[in-house]
Amino acid sequence: xxxxxxxxxxxxxxxxxxxxxxxxxxxxxxxxxxxxxxxxxxxxxxxxxxxxxxxxxxxxxxxxxxxxxxxxxxxxxxxxxxxxxxxxxxxxxxxxxxxxxxxxxxxxxxxxxxxxxxxxxxxxxxxxxxxxxxxxxxxxxxxxxxxxxxxxxxxxxxxxxxxxxxxxxxxxxxxxxxxxxxxxxxxxxxxxxxxxxxxxxxxxxxxxxxxxxxxxxxxxxxxxxxxxxxxxxxxxxxxxxxxxxxxxxxxxxxxxxxxxxxxxxxxxxxxxxxxxxxxxxxxxxxxx
Amino acid sequence: xxxxxxxxxxxxxxxxxxxxxxxxxxxxxxxxxxxxxxxxxxxxxxxxxxxxxxxxxxxxxxxxxxxxxxxxxxxxxxxxxxxxxxxxxxxxxxxxxxxxxxxxxxxxxxxxxxxxxxxxxxxxxxxxxxxxxxxxxxxxxxxxxxxxxxxxxxxxxxxxxxxxxxxxxxxxxxxxxxxxxxxxxxxxxxxxxxxxxxxxxxxxxxxxxxxxxxxxxxxxxxxxxxxxxxxxxxxxxxxxxxxxxxxxx
Ligand SMILES: Nc1ncnc2c1ncn2[C@@H]1O[C@H](COP(=O)(O)OP(=O)(O)OP(=O)(O)O)[C@@H](O)[C@H]1O
Ligand SMILES: [Mg+2]
Numbered sequence: 001x002x003x004x005x006x007x008x009x010x011x012x013x014x015x016x017x018x019x020x021x022x023x024x025x026x027x028x029x030x031x032x033x034x035x036x037x038x039x040x041x042x043x044x045x046x047x048x049x050x051x052x053x054x055x056x057x058x059x060x061x062x063x064x065x066x067x068x069x070x071x072x073x074x075x076x077x078x079x080x081x082x083x084x085x086x087x088x089x090x091x092x093x094x095x096x097x098x099x100x101x102x103x104x105x106x107x108x109x110x111x112x113x114x115x116x117x118x119x120x121x122x123x124x125x126x127x128x129x130x131x132x133x134x135x136x137x138x139x140x141x142x143x144x145x146x147x148x149x150x151x152x153x154x155x156x157x158x159x160x161x162x163x164x165x166x167x168x169x170x171x172x173x174x175x176x177x178x179x180x181x182x183x184x185x186x187x188x189x190x191x192x193x194x195x196x197x198x199x200x201x202x203x204x205x206x207x208x209x210x211x212x213x214x215x216x217x218x219x220x221x222x223x224x225x226x227x228x229x230x231x232x233x234x235x236x237x238x239x240x241x242x243x244x245x246x247x248x249x250x251x252x253x254x255x256x257x258x259x260x261x262x263x264x265x266x267x268x269x270x271x272x273x274x275x276x277x278x279x280x281x282x283x284x285x286x287x288x
Numbered sequence: 289x290x291x292x293x294x295x296x297x298x299x300x301x302x303x304x305x306x307x308x309x310x311x312x313x314x315x316x317x318x319x320x321x322x323x324x325x326x327x328x329x330x331x332x333x334x335x336x337x338x339x340x341x342x343x344x345x346x347x348x349x350x351x352x353x354x355x356x357x358x359x360x361x362x363x364x365x366x367x368x369x370x371x372x373x374x375x376x377x378x379x380x381x382x383x384x385x386x387x388x389x390x391x392x393x394x395x396x397x398x399x400x401x402x403x404x405x406x407x408x409x410x411x412x413x414x415x416x417x418x419x420x421x422x423x424x425x426x427x428x429x430x431x432x433x434x435x436x437x438x439x440x441x442x443x444x445x446x447x448x449x450x451x452x453x454x455x456x457x458x459x460x461x462x463x464x465x466x467x468x469x470x471x472x473x474x475x476x477x478x479x480x481x482x483x484x485x486x487x488x489x490x491x492x493x494x495x496x497x498x499x500x501x502x503x504x505x506x507x508x509x510x511x512x513x514x515x516x517x518x519x520x521x522x523x524x525x526x527x528x529x530x531x532x533x534x535x536x537x
Contacts (some may be wrong), residue, residue, distance in 0.1 A: 155400045156392040156411050159379070162386040166376035173336055174394045175362035175454070184397065286378035286434075 005131040009203055011243045012138045013196050016145050018223040019190035023149050024202065025221065026229035026284070027158065027185035028185045029165030031088050033123065033217045034075065034095040035193050040212025041068045042194025043201040047115040048108060050202075057121035061198040062079060065191045072190035076183045083168070089166075095217060102209035114208030118201050128202075138199050142236075145192055149232055161185060215264070222271045228284020237282055289314045289489050290533060291457060295344035297327075297334045297513075304330045305513045308344070312458070312506075317484060318491045319500040319521070322510035323534050328493045329371050332508070334461050336361055348458065363393075367456035371463050371493075372441040377436035381427070381446060382479050384435050385418040388450035414453070421449045425475060441472045453487075459483055461492035465499060479505065497525070497535065509534065 021035045045064030049055035055063075079091050104111050109115065120129035121137065128134045152158060160181060163171040168178045201207050219242065227238025246263035253264060279287040289310040297305040305327050312318050320328050330424045333339040335346055336358045346353040353361055367388070375384050387394060391410045399407045403430055422428040430438060438446065444464060451459050464480070465473050480503065484490055494500050500507060509524050510515040511533040517524040524530050 152397065152400050155398050155407065156386065156395045156414075157397070159383045159386050159392070160395060161389075162379045163376060166378055167374060169338060169358070170370075170374045170376060171387065172358035172451075173362060173368060174388050175359050175390075176387075177357075177359045177394065188397070214492065233453075 002131060005135050007137050007243065007247060009131070009138055009225065011240050012135070012142045013199055013203070014220070014223065014239035014243055015236045016138075016142050016196040016199075017193055017220045018239045019142075019145055019149055020189045020196070021220050022224045022227075022230065022232060022235045023153070023192075024185055024189035026224050026231070026235075027153055027165065028161045028182060030080070030090050030186055030188075031084075031091075031230065032079070032183060032186070033088055033092040033214065033220075033221070034079070034098070035189070035220050036212045036214070036217035037095040037098040038068050038190035038193040039197040039200070039216070040069060040098070040207075040209070042197025043207050043212065044102065044109055044115075044197075045194070046198035047118045047207050049199045051115060051118055057119075057198070058123055061195060064194045064198050068194035071189050072187045073183065076186045080179060080182050080186065092214065099209055099213045102212065109209070112210075114206055115201075116206050118207070120205075120206045121199075121202050134203060138203075141178055141195065141199070145195075146232055146236075148192075153230075153232070155186050165230075166180060219267055222267050222274075224281075225288060226270055226281055227273050229288055230283030231283040232280070232286050234281055234283035240272065243287065245270075289349060290491075291345075293345045293347075295331075295346060297330060297339055297477075298340045298342050299339060303513055304339070305334060305341075308473060308510075308513070308515055310508050310515060310518060312489060312491060314489070315484070315489055316506050317480075317489075317504050318506040319497070319504035320491055320493045320510065321500060321507060321534065322516075325512075326510040327513040328510055330513075332368055332462055332493075334390065335366070335460065339380065352513045354401075362456075365455070365457040366460065367451050367454050367458075368460035369451070369462055369464060371466075373440070373447060375435040375438070375443045375446055377500075378434060380432050381422070381435050381438065382418055382431040382444060383451055385421065385450050386414055388453040388503075389418075390454045394409040418449075418453065422453055425449065425479075445469060445472065445476065445479075448476055451483060452479075452486075456461045456488060457492070458489045461490065463493050463495065465494060473499070488510055527528050 017035065017039060024030045024032055038130050042064040045067055046060040049060040050057065061143050079087060079094060081134060082090055103111055120127060128137050160176050163180050164181055172178050222244050223238035226241060227234030246266050248261060249262060274281060293309050295305055295308040322328055330339060334341045335353060337356060338358060341354050348364055348366065351364060391414055419428060419431060422431055427442060435443065447537045448464060464476055480490060504521060507521045507524050507529050508515060516533060517527045525535060
């Protein structure tokens, strides 16, 4: 039971990540490879503030969100200045820099050793250490996330996002301030990644820079490509499949030493298969 | 309404528009003609700052357009179509129309979450308006299909309908008739007349001189980026330089 709850929590956290990346990449066409960086900033904010400065969970989350918003806003200038392939590469460059900040600013982040002993959330006197409670909490946040993005994307704002994704020139000629929309979307998406990060930090009780480098960014991207671009439900499905399928390998009796490698190969294989067989993803509305 | 003065546009050392000057009068239909590569589409692009002008001025109702961004230029009341259909293929026909709507522009998150009621109301009205436009041309059954499923003629038609979604004062059309069957040409001619009747000023690029003669009350002829003639169609077609550069015998 505990094991299943554990998986359910991981799936739920990744659903938040995938939905927020889909908001950025799937709806608006900003193919960012820096989502795990913002996820990491949220995680580190909560880890550092709660273990070193005596903050409780909720304020640490809020500070993580604000900090992420500021950093994402600043990063949006170089990233959104370019388009398509160049944008992808610049977002990747940004995430390399931030990864190295996490790795080398040891006085703050403890570098590669990571931060241990992060306490479970406590909100209004309720402790969420037990897995059912914790699951209920992240599930509630994921549901709020879903309806938040649903509201935006099914409003006229969503039409403009898709217009920008399809053709920035046409969107601009139709009177939409492309950069302003892109920047807003990028920052809002990043803030939700930060929330997922805060939960991850308290869930694992331990974080290290490795959790927030390129591979997790890729994993989230593959989730939304598999689930389908511009589909929030698809993102949840993508997270579900990509967490559970590799997990099933455990039962094949593979030695732990090669398990991680095989899991990563599955991600790669899924990506290739989707691009060839179903480029619009399982529930997506357009081809990438 | 529009005053173009000494407009120069170079791209990579190539002179695309040279010292271009002309006026467009309020309520007129102006044809912009000239051989392939004369710079007609480039003028539209320069006006919308998609190709930034190197020097000169374009004034719209007294407001300088050079230096403004495309969205600001749109907000002043200028709409355009593109030579090759720029309907967005992977969104629905209805959404393509709504993208051109004036009332959904701008929409920000504050309105999405806190001005929900008025936004919803406007959204509903704009959808209704878009559906009426589609009904008028018999395409209401296409509203929810992706734009990539439209035929060439249908997408040109939708591009014109999109103009109706915005209360623009000046409309720039880039070869709205090219490649169309005669019936569709009639439909689009009627729509252009309707745009004029609604008080919009029109400029359009076209290679079919019969249509130019039929529709325009003023014609500007470009060749190699320069204006070589201007006036009524009867006037410009009699000019030897126009005959030589474009009309032939
Ligand atoms: N993006 C661009 N980069 C460089 N040169 C360009 C670009 N777009 C157009 N040109 C050049 O500008 C000149 C004018 O092209 P433009 O498309 O404006 O002609 P046009 O009058 O619209 O012709 P057509 O009747 O064929 O549409 C051409 O020499 C063309 O090669
Ligand atoms: Mg042209």
